[in-house]
Amino acid sequence: MNAEKSELNNALSLQQEQGIKQFLTFIMADEEYGVDILTVQEIRSWEEITELPNSPDFVKGVINLRGTIVPIIDLRLRFGLSSAEYGSLTVVIVVKIEFEQGSKIMGIAVDAVSDVYSIAEQDAKAVPSLSESNSCEYVAGLVNVGEKMIALIDLQKTMNI
Template sequence: MISELNLQQQKGVKQFLTFIMADEEYGVDILTVQEIRSWEEITVLPNAPEFVKGVINLRGTIVPIIDLRLRFGLPSIEYGPLTVVIVVKIEFEHDSKIIGITVDAVSEVYSISEQDAKAVPSISETNNDDYVAGLVNVGEKMVALIDLQKTMNI
């Protein structure tokens, strides 16, 4: 019996967890998501980059918390009741890392065909578009699909 996940992978369809930041919607591959947590107090690390808010102890694992707004150069906001931490596991060439990313709010889970994703147009000489793997239309809105490896390669 073929599972639904295998069938989706054969068709080139992936599921993405989407979230809101600065009134825009972004998505990450749902297979990278370990859990979604509400905002909690963290331990601040001295001399860390501004976007590294600190660390939390997640069942014995020390997890760095990255403010994705600051990582993307968006204005900082005060954390509120909708602020969440999406804990993701990112596979790098030689190892994997568990990282928490703060976002304004979680939105939806979408099944998106990889062939529907469009390339990000290059509009400047800076590499800010490196964080976005592609753009996809979902209904009336556009969702930016995040390349977590590039975004979290600090």
Template sequence: MNSDTTQTADKYLTFFLTKEEYAVDILRVQEIKGWSQVTTIPNTPKYICGVINLRGTIVPIIDLRLRFNLPCQEYGAMTVVIVVKVLSQDAKERIMGIVVDAVSDVYDVAENEIKPPPNFGSVINTEFVRGLATVDEKMVIVLDLDRLLNSAELAIVESLSQ
């Protein structure tokens, strides 16, 4: 993520999953769209909903609720998909969609306002969390998209390693 060293605040888009508010760097957001029918991919974990056709490109859709082991919710007209750009280790840009409950707001958060997440031991995995920030007396969880969407099943496996 573009961690700006200056004190100017970066803009973050926040969204809800259950009652928790999460934030992602707004520069990573390509578009926000409604739910459309996905094509499921066989033998993949549940949180990978499938793929959609986004103007000619095939884009995978990831359900963040299921990714975080939250109770799942029916998909419908109100379901929101945030299409984001993800950088993988080899700096390849990929487009992915994440399913969230609702988009909330856009906040300015300065880099030094993002506090490291408290340590929960091994009970809660904080690997994908860049930190916690306080906005309007509320806590938002700043996500590390690259970590989140390159982890485990989503990691790029070289298909033709020689």
């Protein structure tokens, strides 16, 4: 617990002092995506969930997380990617997202967790507009890390159901 607080304090310190954010990255359909590590509450292995009737396809259901009912979103389906079988590498990243109405705890199902990167805000590039309807509305920016490109996710837009 103290190690988690120390890591959180280090992340906050880096953001304030140098404009550097830390991102937890994960894999979906052989591509790497990232979310601000300060939104991540915990990472859980895949478990059975309770399905909700009449919910959108990408809302897989809910889990009970220590007394809190947490909706689980399949990010592959939310992004319009092909669905995949849930397996031993599938994880749920539990995030806390701030909305105008207040904060919400939600889970996102992804293929696998990858790494944590420290990224300077000025290194993130805007997503090029491909058409009049912005099909990349869930991506806040793109950043190169070594030889790979990571799409940084805008969780507020992605999770606003």
